[in-house]
Amino acid sequence: MFRNLFPKISPSRPPCERDSYQGTPSGVPKVPNHETAFRRWKSAVAASPRPASLRNVLTTTIALLALAAISAQAQNSAAATADLPAGPMQAKATAACLECHEARIILQQRLSKGAWTKEVDKMVKWGAQVDPADRDALIDYLSTNFSPDKPSYNPQRTAGSGKTAK
Amino acid sequence: MNSRRNFLKQLSGAALIAGAAPSLLTWAQSVQVPGEDRLILRSFRFVDLETPVEDFNTWLTPVPHFFVRNHMFEPSQLDASDWRLALGGELEKPLTLSLAELSRFEPHSVVNTLECAGNGRSLHRPQVPGVQWGKGAVGTARFSGPRLRDVLQRAGVKPSGKHVMFRGLDEVPGKVPPFIRSIPIEKALDADTLIATHMNGSPLTKHHGFPARALVPGWIGAASCKWLTEIKILEAEFVGNFMSPGYRLPNQPVKPGDAVKPEDTHPVTALSVKSVISGPADGSSLSLKTTRAGKVLVQGAAWAGEADITKVEISTDNGATWNLVKLGHDHAHYAWRLWSYDWKAKPGDYTILSRATDTQGRTQPSTPAWNPSGYLYNAIDQVKIHVS
Numbered sequence: 028m029f030r031n032l033f034p035k036i037s038p039s040r041p042p043c044e045r046d047s048y049q050g051t052p053s054g055v056p057k058v059p060n061h062e063t064a065f066r067r068w069k070s071a072v073a074a075s076p077r078p079a080s081l082r083n084v085l086t087t088t089i090a091l092l093a094l095a096a097i098s099a100q101a102q103n104s105a106a107a108t109a110d111l112p113a114g115p116m117q118a119k120a121t122a123a124c125l126e127c128h129e130a131r132i133i134l135q136q137r138l139s140k141g142a143w144t145k146e147v148d149k150m151v152k153w154g155a156q157v158d159p160a161d162r163d164a165l166i167d168y169l170s171t172n173f174s175p176d177k178p179s180y181n182p183q184r185t186a187g188s189g190k191t192a193k
Numbered sequence: 194m195n196s197r198r199n200f201l202k203q204l205s206g207a208a209l210i211a212g213a214a215p216s217l218l219t220w221a222q223s224v225q226v227p228g229e230d231r232l233i234l235r236s237f238r239f240v241d242l243e244t245p246v247e248d249f250n251t252w253l254t255p256v257p258h259f260f261v262r263n264h265m266f267e268p269s270q271l272d273a274s275d276w277r278l279a280l281g282g283e284l285e286k287p288l289t290l291s292l293a294e295l296s297r298f299e300p301h302s303v304v305n306t307l308e309c310a311g312n313g314r315s316l317h318r319p320q321v322p323g324v325q326w327g328k329g330a331v332g333t334a335r336f337s338g339p340r341l342r343d344v345l346q347r348a349g350v351k352p353s354g355k356h357v358m359f360r361g362l363d364e365v366p367g368k369v370p371p372f373i374r375s376i377p378i379e380k381a382l383d384a385d386t387l388i389a390t391h392m393n394g395s396p397l398t399k400h401h402g403f404p405a406r407a408l409v410p411g412w413i414g415a416a417s418c419k420w421l422t423e424i425k426i427l428e429a430e431f432v433g434n435f436m437s438p439g440y441r442l443p444n445q446p447v448k449p450g451d452a453v454k455p456e457d458t459h460p461v462t463a464l465s466v467k468s469v470i471s472g473p474a475d476g477s478s479l480s481l482k483t484t485r486a487g488k489v490l491v492q493g494a495a496w497a498g499e500a501d502i503t504k505v506e507i508s509t510d511n512g513a514t515w516n517l518v519k520l521g522h523d524h525a526h527y528a529w530r531l532w533s534y535d536w537k538a539k540p541g542d543y544t545i546l547s548r549a550t551d552t553q554g555r556t557q558p559s560t561p562a563w564n565p566s567g568y569l570y571n572a573i574d575q576v577k578i579h580v581s
Contacts, residue, residue, distance in 0.1 A: 109237075127366035129238040135315075135325040146322050154367025175320055183234045185242060186223040 109134060116161070116168035123155045123165070133173065135180040140170040228398055230257035235324050239263040240400060244329040249471040249494045252523040252531055253304070253393055254332035261400045262309045262330060264372045264435075265363035268420050273404050278388070282358070282426035285349030292404050295388065298339030303385045303410050304525035306333045306496040310413035310440060310461050313561075313570030319449050321567035328469050328574070331496070333528050336389040336408040342382045345426075350378065354426035357381035359407050359418035374440070375431035376409055376416055380462075385410045385527065388421065410527040411499035413461050413568075415440055436460060442564055449563050464498030465571040466557055468505050468532070468549035475576040481538065489538045489580065491518075496529035497551035505532045508546040512559070512573075515548065538580045547574045 109130040111120050124133060138146070144166050151157050157165055224234050232242035242261040244254065273292050280288040309330035311323050324330075341357070358375040365371050380386060389408040390397060397403040402419030409416035415435065430436060441458035470493040473479060481487045495505045501524075506515035521531035536545075550556045561572040 127369070129236060131234070132236050132324070135235065136322060137320045137325075138322055139319070142322055153369045179315075180325065182243075184223050184245075185226040185229045185232045185234055187231055 112172045114168055114172070116164050119157075119161055120165055120168055123157045124150070126156070127154070131182075133169070135182065136169075136173045137175045137177055137179070138170065138173060139175060140166065143170040143173070228257060228400060229261065230255075232258065232260070233327065233329065235326065239265060240267065241324050242400075243326055244332055246328050246469055246471045246493075247474060248329075249469065249531070250492070252521065252528070253334055256334070256393055256395070256398060256401065259332040259334060259392075259401065260309065260330045262324070262414055263363065263400075263419075265365055265369070267399060268362040268364060271362070271399065271403060271420070276404050276422070278405065278422060278424065280344065280348050280424045280426075283351040283354035283428060284345075284426055285351060286347075288344075288348045290344070292390070295339060295344075295405065296390065298343050300337055301340050301385075301387060302335050302337040303387060303408065304333065304335045304528040305408060305410040306331060306464075306498075306527060306529040307414050307417065308464050308467075308496070310415055310568045311566070313572075314567035316570055316572070317561060317563055317567045319563075321565060323567055330414075331469075331529075333494075333496075334392045335394065336387060336410075337391040337394070338387045338389040338405065338408070340384060341386045341388055341407070341424075342384060344388060344424075345381065350382075350426055353428050354378055356427040356430050358423075358425040358427050358431045359421055360423040360425070361402070361406075361418045362420035362422045370434035372418070372435055373431060373433050374415060374418065374435050375427060376412070376462075377430075378426075380409060380412070383410075389417075411463050413440070413464060416462070430460070439566075440568070441566075442568055446562060447564065453565060461568050464496065465569045466495075466497040466500065466502070466549050466551040466553075466555040467571040467574075468495035468547045468557060469493050469574050470545060470547050470576050473545075473576065473578050476578070477576075478579040478581065479538075480581050481540065484538075487537060489536045489578075490533060491536050491545055491547075492531070492533040493547055493574070494529040494531050495520075495547075495549040497549065497553070497555070499527070500551040500553040500555065501526065502530045503550050503552055505530075505547060505549045507534045507536070508548070509536060509538070509543050511544060512546055518547075540581050542577070542579050544575050544577050 111117050111125070111130050111133060121130075124130075136146075147155075147157070147162065147166050147169070151162070223231075224237060226232070226234075226237070226240065226242065229242055231245070233245060235241040235243055240261050240263045244258055244260045248254070248258045276292050278290045278295060280290070309326060312326050312330035313328055314321060314323050315325040315327055345357075355378050356375040357378060358373060360371070360373050363372055376386075387408040387410075388405050389402075390405050392398070392401055397406060402421065405421045406419045407417045407421055437455055437458070437460075440461045441455075442461050443453045444457050444459055447453055470491065472492050473489065479489055481489075484490075491507055493505075495502045502520065505518045505520065507518055508515050516534065518532040518534040521533070524530055548557045557571055557573045559573050561570045
């Protein structure tokens, strides 16, 4: 999608004065990365062209369509499913905090009540809609659920891109 | 040749794959971020992605593996033909440049290790607020584009110009202050400070600041403003949240919990000396039967901002003795050195430590300098492993 936005700049790489890139050092075994794997796969595909029968095309199309639908569903669900924990302040915290950023930013914090108080006050200054009557309850909710003694947060990974951008 | 039966078999196979895929995808719990490959998801909105340390095995980090740090929404509209860079402030002849005009300046390349000031923040104790980066908000790439100096010289900096402000096109939510910062004129006029349009030989991707970003080598990533659209020459440091209280360190060491007055702080600029172990993985179990000649390969990367790495040492006995590692061949002034060490190991449980020293005489400390925002974490790195 962003490829269309790329400027037409000369593809030749400008001369480099300082670096001395010679590949991976000899003592360090090179772990094949996805680029190498993708290049191999591409050359393997190119080396073995197969005549495409209508049935093959149809089967592949059905499988691809199904996978595309699933992948779209997975994108939506996996990206959007991070929720704040249940509790009397869940709805108000969701409205106030997730207007600008998502829940994961909160889920990964492990802070004292004092630190949460500073964060909430800073965010209110930056536009978070918190009724003054709810401020203390919001701080309690965050400092109870995300205190330093809670187990550490386990982040997700992004999917393999399958692309070979350098 | 396909029979009808084979065709039906293929169809049911496709259906089977389609049926099994959702559970596999749910199990994998991965999130699609176009152009990014198997990075640790710190945040999706705004995009903050971390490189797993095991990917620090190439001198240049491939762009899909390069960490991403955004404070705001990425620009919703980016059109190379409409994009302009405005230069103003303390200049003799204020300028506006299109991308084509910018590309006519003599290009220059710098291989630079770019590290987020908050890299390693999650390792500070007590914990501090902010994106809870592990060890991987760092990467090395060849950045190319005109020197900022050449562009500024065309516009003519007045003697009153002492600081250079960068503004990007990122979009601000709520009443959040815009992400605007400045660097001193001396660093701006350095021959290696760029207006980068390319990364590893390709145009910048959107996550990395297309179509142009500042590249302030050896300094924290926040200095290298993405989606650059305005450069303003100022008489003094820019006044704004991301210069103060943001991105400042206490002048004197502070105890956790100490309040620090703004006048007792200075901006975070150049990176610290640091090494990271990329393998073996923390918590892994290795069998000497499967290793070469009973040796365990310990490897990683080391960098020092504006200084160069002079040595990296490894300890496998909790710091009682230290052994020099072999530094990789590839090097450049602002770039990390890959390193490796063949360790003749005996069975047991170990904590492997790595410690880097640089040309400024700085060595990684055993305890990090705690500070309220968790910047520049650089304690001696460690991984725990079991050898059988």
